[in-house]
Amino acid sequence: MKENECILEMRNITKTFPGVKALDKVNFEVKKGEVHALVGENGAGKSTLMKVLSGIHSPSEGEIIYQGKKVEFAGPLDAKAKGVVLIHQELSLVDEMTVAENIFLGDLPRNKFGFIDWKGLNKRSKELLERLECEFEPTELVGRLSIARQQMVEIARGLTQDVNIVVFDEPTASLTQEEEKVLFENINRLREQGTAIVYISHRLNEIFQISDRITVLRDGEMTGLLNTAETNECELTSLMIGRDLEDHLDFEKRGRDEIGKEVLKVEGLSKDGLFNDISFSIHEGEVLGLSGLVGAGRSELAETIFGVRKADSGKIFLEGDEIKVGDANKSVDLGIGFVPENRKEQGLILGRSVLDNLSLAKIRNLNRYGFIKGREEKLIYQDYQDKLDIKTPSSKQQVKNLSGGNQQKVIMAKWLCINPKLLILDEPTVGIDVGTKAEIHKLIRKLAAAGIAVLVISSEMPEVMGVSDRILTMYHGEITGEFYAEEATEEKLIKGITGIEAGACKVG
Amino acid sequence: MKSKTGIMKVKDNFDIWDFVQKNSIWLIFVICIVFFSIMTPNFLRVRNITNIFLQSSFIGIMSIGMTYLMIDGNFDLSMGSIMALSAVLVIGFMDYGIPVAVLLSLLAGSAIGALNGLFVTKAGINAFIVTLGSMLGVRGLVYIYTGERALVSSELAFSEISAASVGPIPLPVLIFLIMLILGELVLRYTSHGRGCYAIGGNYEAAVNAGIKVDKHIIINFILAGFTAALAGILMASRMNAATPTLGMEDHMIVITAVVLGGTKLDGGFGNLIRTLGGVLVIGMIRNGMNLLNVHSYVNMLIMGLILISVVYMDQKFDPLEE
Amino acid sequence: MGSSVKTESNLKDSSSKKINFAEIIKRHGILFVFLLMIIGISLRTDSFLTQNNMLLVLRQVSVKGIIACGMTYMLIGGEFDLSVGSLVSLTAVLVIDFHDILGPFAAIIIAILAGISVGAFNGFLVGFLKLNSLIVTFGMLFVIQALTLLYTGGQYVSVSNQGATWFSIIGRGFIFGIPIPVIIFGIILIIFGVVLSKTVYGRYLYSVGGNPIASKFSGIPKTYITFSTFIITGLTAAIGGIILGSRLMSAQNYLGQGYEFDIITAVVLGGTSLFGGSGSIPKTLIGVLILGFLSNGFIMMGFPYYVQWVVQWAILIGAVWMDVASKRGKILA
Structure with missing residues (x-):
């Protein structure tokens, strides 16, 4: 042969x-x-x-x-x-x-x-x-x-x-x-x-x-x-995650000096085998991009900040007050929202209605003596269905019958209606059609404009560069770089997320 | 998914902790012997030991079927009812001759087992629910057949089956031990036996490897039904009668004996030799408590607590990723 | 309801104008079964459809029905409790035995506390230690039974001077011709139904049973929800035990034996899924009534009670099979 x-x-x-x-x-x-x-x-x-x-x-x-x-x-x-x-x-x-x-x-x-x-x-x-x-x-x-x-x-x-x-x-x-x-x-x-x-x-x-x-x-x-x-690794990474900048991603960004007050501060957060000594902060009205390849520890970090995972060491502060790490219930009370990577397994109760899913986080504040305020719930539902343009035949429709994009919108709405201070989005546009993707990008900027601190995790370079005011790169469980929008280039980011020393890389 | 990181061990390194953990049943066994022989003077007499074996043989025979089932990751709550069904059938059909009666009740037990197996595999219903259903349903059949009365046999030859002995060994004990050895050989040396371990150990892997998963599971349910029927027949022979309430709690005792013997609740691990240990320990506890004049209810309490503790240990040494 | 709700339903109607018989049967099949059964039995017996018999059936099902409400919560939350039957025996024995010692009121309190404690223990094992609820409560079934036996020494316990106490009213009394157990059952049905459909707790219960992971990712305290379902079920078992004790004015160890089977069958028959996340109290009511009328009808037709066990076996398998098959879209696995 x-x-x-x-x-x-x-x-x-x-x-x-x-x-x-x-x-x-x-x-x-x-x-x-x-x-x-x-x-x-x-x-x-x-x-x-x-x-x-x-x-x-x-x-x-x-x-x-x-x-x-x-x-x-x-x-x-x-x-x-x-x-x-x-x-x-x-x-x-x-x-x-x-x-x-x-x-x-x-x-x-x-x-x-x-x-x-x-x-x-x-x-x-x-x-x-x-x-x-x-x-x-x-x-x-x-x-x-x-x-x-x-x-x-x-x-x-x-x-x-x-x-x-x-x-x-x-x-x-x-x-x-x-x-x-x-x-x-x-x-x-x-x-x-x-x-x-x-x-x-x-x-x-x-x-x-x-x-x-x-x-x-x-x-x-x-x-x-x-x-x-x-x-070389740079060319490969570029082929994997790079993409022509889409038109809608031409947003106005905040510069170094336009930053609001600090919302979240993470100090020395570590979890053995997942991430090590992570410190950063996010500010009011800022979109912080977290860029890294799968396995860099991005999702695990986000899950720890939200509280569904416990950390080995480190502290998290929300608006200056230290919060207990590993208590998601408390996080929601404090105004942290989390759109997880896996919609069907982590994000939705598939067999329940759109309404139930949408109000799942809000109902903790939407009740009197434990009884859900049905009319207000309905109003909130209509409000967000309208705002996010969620396409569903009825509020009673089982959420599993919605398209991926609309499902993602339901999860977004679930967190938006608690008026979060911090919203964490883990791969918010994976597996979603182009149109909805653009809508979500616009929404992210709109949220920031309304003063919400947004943490966007994505392995898509244009997405991170397009929506973020500031970008952190992560490699092997560590933060390898920090860039403001005006100084971020694909080349710099790729160095950060591939862990390559500066100068060794030239993107073709 | 089990975390695989914890099991990287150096080759040829004999792991004492692991050995002790796997064979802890024999440690418990020795402790039981010591405890009861100190507490009761008659415990270690040959007559009492024979008695323990004889009493244990009925539970033991059923434990064989249950061990097979649990190795492939299943469960049978209906064994006590099947036992009662075969006991009343064997007495009821005594007029047609012992062989016919015995054969018929073995067949009936196996048929119920097959039905359980079909519901679990083909209909895809949880074994716990399926056998919870047949537990009461079969008991209903027993009541219908007997009209709530105890059946008594006038055939003396039948009662000799369980009274017979080969040398010093009573026949039920002999049957139990032979089945145990055969069963262990099948587990070790046949594709059915290995198939059970594969199915319980990693169901997906077994399917991927082309193992006929449903077939093996159904066979084990039939086996469970068969062993329950056999135990029922021997029990009927011992009393030369059958009550419709026979074996009401036996499924519980059998399950406890098997898990005490170290068979994993989620399957893939266990063998009949250790099940024997579990059966004998349970037998000793029941016998010893009796000699100590402790209420028989305490047995049930102990069985329940053992079961819960074993579930806890199982969980603790094999924690789910949470 | 607001105007936009109307447009929503219009949208739905326009998309599926044809009446889908398969869908209707799938949704309401259990009601058809119920009606057919009632017609069938009433054709074969004379006194089945009389008012007296109806009330009798209602009274008969009330104890199991009350516990079935708790079990509905349990199954919606994705867990099982097999120990309810034993708990009924235990609480019945406790309430009767303490009746003569401390008086009826204290006895009721003790029985309720016992039910809640056992539920809390189960809930601790399942919720906090994350043990398999089927096996844990199966073990507890025997532990509780043994405790009851030890407590009574295998004897009947009974209230000595039955004429001198109000206690018997709970099980035997009537208000406006309606048996009090039925009234209690009705109240519990309403409370449980409302809590399930109108409160935050109910929503959380559906979420935890429907998708435990997503519930965690929505900040829902799953452990506590699971824990609470066991306490609630324990409480309903205690109420059942008290009613039974009051009706009989005596109790013994095997009083509640096999209840777990009847109750789970009823709940599942009503259409509550074994996989958690779906089900409702009205559905459970229907399941309970079907079993109740079935057992009553069987007795009226002259069958002994145990014939019903066999029928129930078939019903349980059939009901679960339907549920499983509709989940996977195929009859056979």
């Missing part, structure tokens, strides 16, 4: 879900013996593309060519049988069982009496582990292994049949550096054996360490196919 033979080609893949275009004419190919990285931020479509590959989703348009033939796998099991192994971030292993059992799970070798052939099982497993140069025994319990080794078990499982392609989905998310090294050695070994590797990650340093080529996705579109040797 030739070295540069394409073993897999995905051509013009488009996948639409009701209301969302998850993938838009994406091309992706892998050659034998190469490590092809697939990068992009959350929601860029990496996982969807792999789900299309393994047959969990069938593409709305486009075709998959595997070993020169058009294919459509019936599911991960079918894909595996045909030589395409997917290794997910969440490993599909049974902790309580041995390495060997996990490797042959679902297809344990049996002897002629129908009993499990433990000897044969362990012997065959041993062979596979040796092929991967693993230094652990097939009889060990999987739960006792480090994550890196557990991943090797998952790989070994793939090798029980002939394997042509191994897809690693965010494999290093929970690995220590030492384990990462082991994983990379193993990936290199597979590459040398001629296996094609798809490596999905948003950690740029790894990608440069391991990959030969890189395909970049952004918002379901392919924004680049690069040779790793010919690019």
Whole structure:
């Protein structure tokens, strides 16, 4: 077989879900013996593309060519049988069982009496582990292994049949550096054996360490196919999160000297493994952008400030008074609102009505002796439905039947109606149509103009630059830079969020 | 999702704490023996020990089925009722001969188990609710069949089944131990056994690996029904009669014995040898309390408290991410 | 209601003009079942549809109905309480036993405190320690039963001089021809119904059961809400125990045995979901009435009480199956 033979080609893949275009004419190919990285931020479509590959989703348009033939796998099991192994971030292993059992799970070798052939099982497993140069025994319990080794078990499982392609989905998310090294050695070994590797990650340093080529996705579109040797982290980041400035994002910003009084002050906030010694403040009428890649600790920081997480150390002050960290109930009383990243899981009670969701935070102040003031609730509902232009057939409609954009507006309204002093928005426009996105951006500026301190977390560069008066960059749980709107450039921000020293980066 | 960071351990390092934790049932076992033999002079007599084994064998047989079910992450509250059903059926059908009667009640028990299993897997209803339903429903069937009266058998040969013994070992005990060993072998050496661990340990992984999850779960429900029926038959044979209230609290005792033996409530972990430990400890407590002339109600109190404590320990050593 | 509400409903009407029979049956199917059942039974018996029988049924269901109100809160909040039956026995025994020692008023207070305490303990285990409510309350079922047995020593307890106390009024009395237990049930229905639909607490309950995570992210004190549902259920069980005790003027250990099953069946039958986040008190009332009329009808038709257990088995499975199937949009998993 030739070295540069394409073993897999995905051509013009488009996948639409009701209301969302998850993938838009994406091309992706892998050659034998190469490590092809697939990068992009959350929601860029990496996982969807792999789900299309393994047959969990069938593409709305486009075709998959595997070993020169058009294919459509019936599911991960079918894909595996045909030589395409997917290794997910969440490993599909049974902790309580041995390495060997996990490797042959679902297809344990049996002897002629129908009993499990433990000897044969362990012997065959041993062979596979040796092929991967693993230094652990097939009889060990999987739960006792480090994550890196557990991943090797998952790989070994793939090798029980002939394997042509191994897809690693965010494999290093929970690995220590030492384990990462082991994983990379193993990936290199597979590459040398001629296996094609798809490596999905948003950690740029790894990608440069391991990959030969890189395909970049952004918002379901392919924004680049690069040779790793010919690019750098800045270009890659720019492809991942950069975007042409949209017209509506041309807002008037506050300068260094127009800042109001301090609303929130965070002092030395730390949580082991998530973020470390974070200090900053937000002022009245200011939009503070917090920019960083997924995994930088942005959401965790926001959740801690709001109080759904506890911190190890550090203090939070609201208008000069220290508040107890880790008490969301109190935070709401004090006027902190939080629009979380995951609308359906964290933001909404999907089975309840639009009205119930909208007033969920406000009703604590909208009652007499515990009885909800129905008429006032209705008025507030109408007010905000009108202001935010929430499209719903009725206030009694279950919120799960609304579109993503309207759902997001409901969550925004939920916090706006408590008249917050501080509003935290975590990825407020992910998975939302362009029109609503612009509305939300305008709304953010309007809120600031009304005196609310707004913290916007986003991995979209134009969004952060477009709406913020001031921007903090975050990398590996630490604040790496602070810029006022007039001095912020894409280049400076990318340095901050990739943790690269100044001067080492030039955006093309 | 379980946090995986806590379980990175160096290879070949024998973990004493882990060993003790896993086998704590034997520690409890020894403590029970010491405690009761100090408190009651008759406790360690051969006759009493045989008695403990005999009394435990009925609960023990049912514990086998329950252990299988709990390893795959399920539950059966209806075992006590199934036991009563098979007991009244075996007595009721005695006129057709012992083999027919026994076969019929085993079949009935297995059928109820199969029904439970189908509701859990195919209809997708929580096992707790399904078996809470059949617990009362089957009890209703028992009452309908008996008309609220106890059934008495005149067939002496039937009562000899449980009175028989092989050497010093009473037949029910022998049946229990043989089933226990067979059961443990199946758990260790067959794809059904390993499948149970996989399903309870990581349901998604089991499905992903192509394991026929529903089939294994239904088999285990049938097994639970079967063992309950067997226990019921032996119980009927021992009394040569069957009361409709038989086994009212047995599902509780069985569950307590199994979780005390270390089987995880959410599945994936456990084995029959440790279940044996749990069964014997429960047996000793019941017997010892009896010798101490403590009210039998105290047993129930202890069972309840054990169950709650085990749930607490389970949770504490495997905390949910919150 | 304001004018914009009207336009909203117009919007809805215009979007779905056709009458959707499947939707109606899904929504109100339980009412049809109820009507069919009443017609069926009344065709087969003479005295079923008489006023006396109706009142009798209402009185019979009132105790379970009261506890079902508490259980509705429990299920909406996403938890279970299997220990209510034992708690009924315990509180009934306590109220009877203390009646002769401290007098009826103190006895009632003690029984209520006992119910609240047991509920608080359950609530502590489930709410604060985050233990699985099914298993915890299953264990508590036996713990409470054993405590009751230890307390009574397995004996009946009864009020010695039944003529000399007002206590029996609670269970046996009438106001304007309506049995007092029915009146208490009615009051509790109204209070629970109003609190659930009109208060902040009710909203929080639906939220916590519907999506515990999103509730946390909205600053709702989930732990305390869960804790409170156990106290409320404990309280209703105590009220049930007191009424039962008063009606019988005696009590014993197994008085409330199996109640948890009847009550959960009734609540689920009414259409309250086992997964939390949906349900209502009127629905529970319907569920309770169906079971009550069913059991009454069965007895009138000459079936012994335990036949009903078997029917109830089928009803419980059927009701939950419908709920589960409608959630996933398929009959079979």
